[in-house]
Amino acid sequence: MPEVRLSKEKPLLVDGPASIVLREGTATSLGAPIQIGNSLVIAKYRRIAIETEMNAVFQIRIGEPGSYRQVNGSTIPPSWRDAAEALRHSRGLAVILGDVDSGKSTLCTYLANTCLGHGGQTSIIDGDVGQADIGPPTTTSSSTVTKHIINLQELRPERSYFIGDTSPSSTPDKLVQSITHLRDKISTGSGIIILNTDGWVREDEAVEHKRQLLDSLRPDLVLALSLDHELDHILELLNRPTLPLEASSFALTRTREERKKAREEGYRRFLKNPKHMDLRLNTIKLRMFNAPQQQRLDQITPYRGTITGLLDENGELLSIGRIERIGNGIVRITTSTEETPRTVELGAVVLSTRFDEI
Ligand SMILES: Nc1ncnc2c1ncn2[C@@H]1O[C@H](COP(=O)(O)OP(=O)(O)OP(=O)(O)O)[C@@H](O)[C@H]1O
Ligand SMILES: [Mg+2]
Incomplete structure (x- = not known):
């Protein structure tokens, strides 16, 4: 694994996917101290800058299409x-x-x-x-x-x-x-x-x-x-x-495309270990995200894949979800929460079963 030696004048810039470990010295990233021995993971399409006041030695592991280089002077303006x-x-x-x-x-x-x-x-x-x-x-x-x-x-x-x-x-x-x-x-x-x-x-x-x-x-x-x-x-x-x-x-x-991929990672982070939740339409409010006063959807079409917000009695978000189907008086949602929402809002995004944007 390559080792890099940093000095005050030569910070390190790492583009993910990568993981780095501080082996010697002291270092910070955006003002956050980095601990010796802890592995820092940098996701794909992400960049981090590491600086040191004195000197530091890092071990670096890079995946495709990641890279690293040393730059002249701090990256913080x-x-x-x-x-x-x-x-x-x-x-x-x-x-x-x-x-x-x-x-x-x-x-x-x-x-x-x-x-x-x-x-x-x-x-x-x-x-x-x-x-x-x-x-x-x-x-x-x-x-x-x-x-x-x-x-x-x-x-x-x-x-x-x-x-x-x-x-x-x-x-x-x-x-x-x-x-x-x-x-x-x-x-x-x-x-x-x-x-x-x-x-x-x-x-x-x-x-x-x-x-x-x-x-x-x-x-x-x-x-x-x-x-x-x-x-x-x-x-x-x-x-x-x-x-x-x-x-x-x-x-x-x-x-x-990279921004879309980053969003999809974002949906997946909040839809881990998802389960089906069946809700009776006569026990909740079901409305469109852009029609907050609406009490009922006029027309029940399948809405398969539509992103949903599961809201509590104060209108705050319990979790996002994905509509499986609406019909026979029931809405079936894939979600990570087990709390029952008062309101289900249908959003503008349609997600695949892997939570990719369609
Ligand atoms: N001062 C800096 N030093 C090193 N890297 C930086 C610096 N500023 C931004 N970057 C890198 O550039 C990329 C874009 O920055 P960031 O995500 O903060 O921008 P943003 O305005 O929040 O973008 P978005 O519109 O996608 O939300 C990130 O990978 C970030 O790590
Ligand atoms: Mg941002």
Whole structure:
């Protein structure tokens, strides 16, 4: 297995699939310390950067099409360090804005690590329904940060809402409402909340949506990760404290197909050991994700494969599921939860039996 020696000036960049083990010295990834002997797994289409203050020796195992290299200087832009400092000072809610692949989730992870242990609670709200990190795609979630993390996926969703689509543009108002609810339910006192958002920022409707979101939340800090003035329309007229941040030149871009694969991994993570659940239609509300007032579906068609949100009496998500069939007064759903929902919402995504998007 190849060994790599790191120095302060020569961080390591690893593209998954790969696994690495720290053998000697000390190292961090996005502000999270790495333990000697523990194996760190980097998934396909993911990249991590490892830095050391002194020196470190890593053993690296790479799978196809992964790779690794050493780069000159930190991959964390200086403006990200300033943002962490500003957030530890301002506290309250920080909203991360940025285009797809601009490094939003990475910045969110870095901020979580660098705010941890500075007094008060640190929470993350994942408002990116397409490339969701904390919950499955089509949902929004919140979680408390209790330890250092290399990846947001290590966080367990504590409260989630079902949006129903991977695109924020189908139900932008529902998205604003769910994120505002998540924020309102976090009781932090003097704590810090970091909201990660989707990369829908360029079209007129996207600008309008982001403005509504910021209007509803009134954040203490807006962190604008931009490459080329693409956030200017959202930020103009915004009367909230704003920090422009540079997107890292090490951010990895992904193709449509790679993003789809990442979403499918996301569904599978939350549909482990699935079972069939049969629910009598006269004991639950069954409605479409984009028609919340609806009490009944007008027309019962098979809906086979449709993603569903199983909701409790407060409208919070118990689990996602996949419709097997609707008929004879019964809906059969494949899901991991054993809790009985009050409401079943049908989403816009259709999944195969392996939970691939069709
Ligand atoms: N500062 C950085 N150093 C090293 N790698 C980075 C950095 N910023 C981003 N990356 C890598 O680039 C990729 C894209 O970053 P990230 O997932 O954070 O972007 P995103 O804006 O959240 O994307 P999406 O729109 O898909 O949610 C990731 O694999 C990440 O590890
Ligand atoms: Mg992301």
